[in-house]
Amino acid sequence: MRAIDTFESLIHKVxxxxxxxxxxxxxxxxxxxxxxxxxxxxxxxxxxxxxxQRLLANRLRVPYSYLNRCPADLQADNLxxxxxxxxxxxxxxxxxxxGGKLRAVFTSRYTAIDHMEVLSYMxxxxxxxxxxxxxxxxQELMVLKVPDYERAFRLGKNDDLVPGVSFANSExxxxxxxxxxxxxxxxxxxxxxxxxxxxxxxxxxxRKALEQFPNILKGVIYQSEHDRERFVISAQTKVDNPLExxxxxxxxxxxxxxxAQAVKKGWExxxxxxxxxxxxxxxxxxxxxxxxxxxxxxxxxxxxxxLSLVKQ
Numbered sequence: 436m437r438a439i440d441t442f443e444s445l446i447h448k449v450x451x452x453x454x455x456x457x458x459x460x461x462x463x464x465x466x467x468x469x470x471x472x473x474x475x476x477x478x479x480x481x482x483x484x485x486x487x488q489r490l491l492a493n494r495l496r497v498p499y500s501y502l503n504r505c506p507a508d509l510q511a512d513n514l515x516x517x518x519x520x521x522x523x524x525x526x527x528x529x530x531x532x533x534g535g536k537l538r539a540v541f542t543s544r545y546t547a548i549d550h551m552e553v554l555s556y557m558x559x560x561x562x563x564x565x566x567x568x569x570x571x572x573x574q575e576l577m578v579l580k581v582p583d584y585e586r587a588f589r590l591g592k593n594d595d596l597v598p599g600v601s602f603a604n605s606e607x608x609x610x611x612x613x614x615x616x617x618x619x620x621x622x623x624x625x626x627x628x629x630x631x632x633x634x635x636x637x638x639x640x641x642r643k644a645l646e647q648f649p650n651i652l653k654g655v656i657y658q659s660e661h662d663r664e665r666f667v668i669s670a671q672t673k674v675d676n677p678l679e680x681x682x683x684x685x686x687x688x689x690x691x692x693x694x695a696q697a698v699k700k701g702w703e704x705x706x707x708x709x710x711x712x713x714x715x716x717x718x719x720x721x722x723x724x725x726x727x728x729x730x731x732x733x734x735x736x737x738x739x740x741x742l743s744l745v746k747q
Contacts (some may be wrong), residue, residue: 436572437728442557443581449550450574454700455534456606458547463522468514470507475539476530481537482551486575486607490540495521531607538574539607546642550577551634553604556648558695568617569626569730576605578732580626584654590666590711595621598659600652601628611642614651615739616659618666626718628735665745669710672745677713678703684713688737694730697723698737710745714738 436448465477474483483491492499502510512568522695531539531547558564562581572580581600589595594684601617603610615628644651674680685695700721720726721734 437570437731438572439567439569442562442566442568442581443563445568445570445572446551446564448552449554449577452572452574453549453551456532456538456549457532458529460527460543461530462527463518466518466528468511468518469605469622471502471514472507473508474514476537479535480536481532484533484536484538484574484607486609487531487537490608493537494540533574535710541608547606548604548642548644549606550604552645553577553579553602553612555644557602560649560652571731573728575607575609576603576728576732578603578728580617580619580628582617587621588663590670596663596666597621598656598663600655603628603732610732614644614648614655616655616662617660618662620715620718626735627723628732628739639718662742665742666711669714669742669745672710674708674710674713677706677708677716680713681716684737684741688740690733690737691730694720694726694734697726697730698720698734710741714741718742737739 459477461477466474468474468483469480471488472483474481480548488502489499492502493513495514496739502513505513512666525542527543529541529545530537531541537699569580569582580599581601582597584597587595587597587677591745599617599619601613603613603615605611610678617626618739619626678699681698682695684690685698689693690698697720698716699720700723701718702716704719705715706712707715715738717738721731721738725729726734
């Protein structure tokens with residue numbers, strides 16, 4: 436789900452989505468698989484969601500791409516053999532459920548930071564419920580961006596950029612919790628997530644992120660002011676072959692074929708021969724409707740990475 440709405444509306448959506456979420460510590464020996472998609476856990480049958488499938492494959496060191504191609508009986512043989520081996524060295528898993536679905540499997544080191552908790556900290560910090568927010572939200576991650584129109588600046592004729600803050604979180608191990616600078620281009624509704632020197636990512640093994648929430652947020656807002664100058668310089672920096680430059684960045688940062696096609700379409704929608712147009716190709720590509728939330732977030736981050744390479 437990708438939308439622009441009020442902060443209050445997003446809170447309601449997240450609350451509804453998490454209505455059947457619960458966590459349990461499960462003995463490893465109490466897990467038995469019928470296939471990659473279904474399992475018996477502590478005597479109850481559960482659907483195994485893709486997020487949990489990937490985590491299990493990684494934990495058991497069985498390639499997910501291989502498992503996914505196997506027939507159900509071979510999936511079960513592989514998973515049950517390796518879960519038995521895991522039980523010899525580990526007593527329990529921390530499991531996250533959504534009703535009758537297993538959505539994630541972690542070790543005891545995992546510390547849960549749920550979307551509702553992030554939203555609650557934002558409310559405590561002072562974000563208003565009627566604030567405009569831009570977000571991606573699905574079963575695997577939440578990316579929430581809050582533009583600050585009072586700090587908007589003009590890059591060119593009728594081309595306004597709005598700074599803001601981006602929050603990203605996953606309850607199922609897709610990415611670490613992060614707070615970063617965000618820029619929203621009004622002319623074409625592009626967004627860009629810029630990794631500033633104070634932007635922070637926190638793995639879900641401590642509560643440090645929430646403990647430092649106010650200071651991190653203030654630092655990101657302050658540091659984002661430096662990116663204004665980078666935008667101006669990027670628009671003045673000529674690039675002889677933008678598509679070749681984009682292809683080089685794609686190789687350097689492991690952009691997939693699907694993502695690269697979206698970036699190419701982004702450049703073709705607004706071609707130009709400056710670093711700004713290269714950056715814009717990524718942020719515009721992130722709006723491609725065929726990309727999922729994680730892929731869009733990745734391309735918005737790529738725009739920020741390219742911006743950070745512009746010398747001031």
